[in-house]
Amino acid sequence: MTVFDDLVGQERAAVVLRQAAAAGAEALAGGRGAGMTHAWLFTGPPGSGRTEAARAFAAALLCPDQGCGHCDQCHQVAVGSHPDVETVRPQGLSYSVKQTRELVLRAAGAPTLGRWRVILFEDADRATEAAANALLKAIEEPPPRTVWLLCSPAPDDMMVTIRSRCRVVTLATPSTAAVAHMLVTRENVPPDVAESAARATQGDASRARRLALDEEARRRRAAVLALPRGLTGVGACVEAAERLVKTSAEDAEEATARLNEVETAELRKVYGEGSTGKGLNKGLVRGGAGAMKELEDRQKSRATRVRRDSLDAALLDLVAFYRDVLAVQFGAAVELSTGDHRADLEALARSGTPEDTLRRIDVIMECRERLAANVNPQIAVEAMTIALWRPGIS
Structure with missing residues (x-):
C-alpha cells in the first residue's frame, strides 16, 4: 500500500503524481527532475478528493521511497504533524491579504528535514483579490525547496496568472462503485448502505462517508428530498x-x-486561565482579551x-x-x-x-x-x- 492507494477513483491522477514524486527525488539528488515543479493546482468537483490527493503528493515528496505509506514521514503527513508541511484551511468566507503575506513569509523558510517545504492550501479560491496577488508573487519567485499545492474546485476559480504558473492536476468524480467499495473496505459499512450512500452523493466520497455513518445526516437528506411534494400553496x-x-x-x-469549544479552551489555557499565583491568572487572561476577540x-x-x-x-x-x-x-x-x-x-x-x-x-x-x-x-x-x-x- 502506498499513499496513492487511498485515493478513491483517481488512478490517472495517481500515475502523474507518482512520476512527479520520482522526478522530485531525482532533483534532490542533483538530476534534472523533469516533471517536477514548484506549484501545483489540484482541481475537481466536491468530494473528488482534492485535499487528499495533495496530501498524498506531499507525503510522496517527503518520503525517501516516494510515498511508501508506512514510514515516519508518510505517517506524520497523514496525521498533520510533519514539520515541513503547512496546511492552510480558510475558516471564513475569504482568506485575507494579511494572512497570505504571513503565509508567504513562513513558506520562505528552509525545510527542517532537508527535502521539501510544502504548503498545502485548501480552498485557495477563497483568497481575496489582494491575497491572490500576494500569493502570485510567492509562486513567481519561490525558494528552491518550497512546493505550493493549491486546491480549488475548478482552474477558472483561480487568477489566470496563478493558474498559468501551476501544473494542474484534474481529479474526476469517483464512480459509485469506487465510493461504495471504499465505504465497505475502510469503514465496514454494509454493502447495501454503502451502495445507497455512494449513489445518493453522486461520487462525493466525503459526503458519502458521512451519509453512510451518520443516521441524522440521512434523516436531514430525506427531509430535503420530501420538500417538493409538500409545496401545495x-x-x-x-x-x-x-x-x-x-x-x-x-x-x-x-x-x-x-x-469552537476546543479552540476557546486552548486559547484560555495559553493565556493563563487556571494558573496559580497571586495576580497571575487575571493578568494573563486580560492580556489575551485581544486574541480572544480575534478568535471569536x-x-x-x-x-x-x-x-x-x-x-x-x-x-x-x-x-x-x-x-x-x-x-x-x-x-x-x-x-x-x-x-x-x-x-x-x-x-x-x-x-x-x-x-x-x-x-x-x-x-x-x-x-x-x-x-x-x-x-x-x-x-x-x-x-x-x-x-x-x-x-x-x-
Missing part, C-alpha cells in the same frame, strides 16, 4: 423554506460547536461559511432530485441518485412537463447565486420554494 412554501434554512443552520451549529471573529466568520455550505448542499440535493425527475420524464436509462424516492419522482414527472422541471432546476441555481451574493437566506429560499410550486410564475 404559498403558506406551505414559506413553512418549507423556514424548515430548510433552520435545518441547515442546526447542521452547521453541530459541525462548529465542538470545534474568526469563529463567527467560519460559522457563516459553514451555514452557507450546509444550505448549498441541501440545494444541490434538490437539483439532483429534479434532475432525476427529468430523467424519468424522458425515460432515460441512467442511475438515479434519488431513486430511494421513486414514488415522488414519478408523481412529479406526471404532474408537469420537462420544461417545468428545467425551470425548477434554474430556480434552484438562481437561489444559490443569490445566497452567494449575501441575500438573506430566508428571503432567497422563500422565493425559490414559491417558484418551485409555480414554475411558470417566477
Whole structure:
C-alpha cells in the first residue's frame, strides 16, 4: 500500500503524481527532475478528493521511497504533524491579504528535514483579490525547496496568472462503485448502505462517508428530498423554506460547536486561565482579551461559511432530485441518485412537463447565486420554494 492507494477513483491522477514524486527525488539528488515543479493546482468537483490527493503528493515528496505509506514521514503527513508541511484551511468566507503575506513569509523558510517545504492550501479560491496577488508573487519567485499545492474546485476559480504558473492536476468524480467499495473496505459499512450512500452523493466520497455513518445526516437528506411534494400553496412554501434554512443552520451549529469549544479552551489555557499565583491568572487572561476577540471573529466568520455550505448542499440535493425527475420524464436509462424516492419522482414527472422541471432546476441555481451574493437566506429560499410550486410564475 502506498499513499496513492487511498485515493478513491483517481488512478490517472495517481500515475502523474507518482512520476512527479520520482522526478522530485531525482532533483534532490542533483538530476534534472523533469516533471517536477514548484506549484501545483489540484482541481475537481466536491468530494473528488482534492485535499487528499495533495496530501498524498506531499507525503510522496517527503518520503525517501516516494510515498511508501508506512514510514515516519508518510505517517506524520497523514496525521498533520510533519514539520515541513503547512496546511492552510480558510475558516471564513475569504482568506485575507494579511494572512497570505504571513503565509508567504513562513513558506520562505528552509525545510527542517532537508527535502521539501510544502504548503498545502485548501480552498485557495477563497483568497481575496489582494491575497491572490500576494500569493502570485510567492509562486513567481519561490525558494528552491518550497512546493505550493493549491486546491480549488475548478482552474477558472483561480487568477489566470496563478493558474498559468501551476501544473494542474484534474481529479474526476469517483464512480459509485469506487465510493461504495471504499465505504465497505475502510469503514465496514454494509454493502447495501454503502451502495445507497455512494449513489445518493453522486461520487462525493466525503459526503458519502458521512451519509453512510451518520443516521441524522440521512434523516436531514430525506427531509430535503420530501420538500417538493409538500409545496401545495404559498403558506406551505414559506413553512418549507423556514424548515430548510433552520435545518441547515442546526447542521452547521453541530459541525462548529465542538470545534469552537476546543479552540476557546486552548486559547484560555495559553493565556493563563487556571494558573496559580497571586495576580497571575487575571493578568494573563486580560492580556489575551485581544486574541480572544480575534478568535471569536474568526469563529463567527467560519460559522457563516459553514451555514452557507450546509444550505448549498441541501440545494444541490434538490437539483439532483429534479434532475432525476427529468430523467424519468424522458425515460432515460441512467442511475438515479434519488431513486430511494421513486414514488415522488414519478408523481412529479406526471404532474408537469420537462420544461417545468428545467425551470425548477434554474430556480434552484438562481437561489444559490443569490445566497452567494449575501441575500438573506430566508428571503432567497422563500422565493425559490414559491417558484418551485409555480414554475411558470417566477
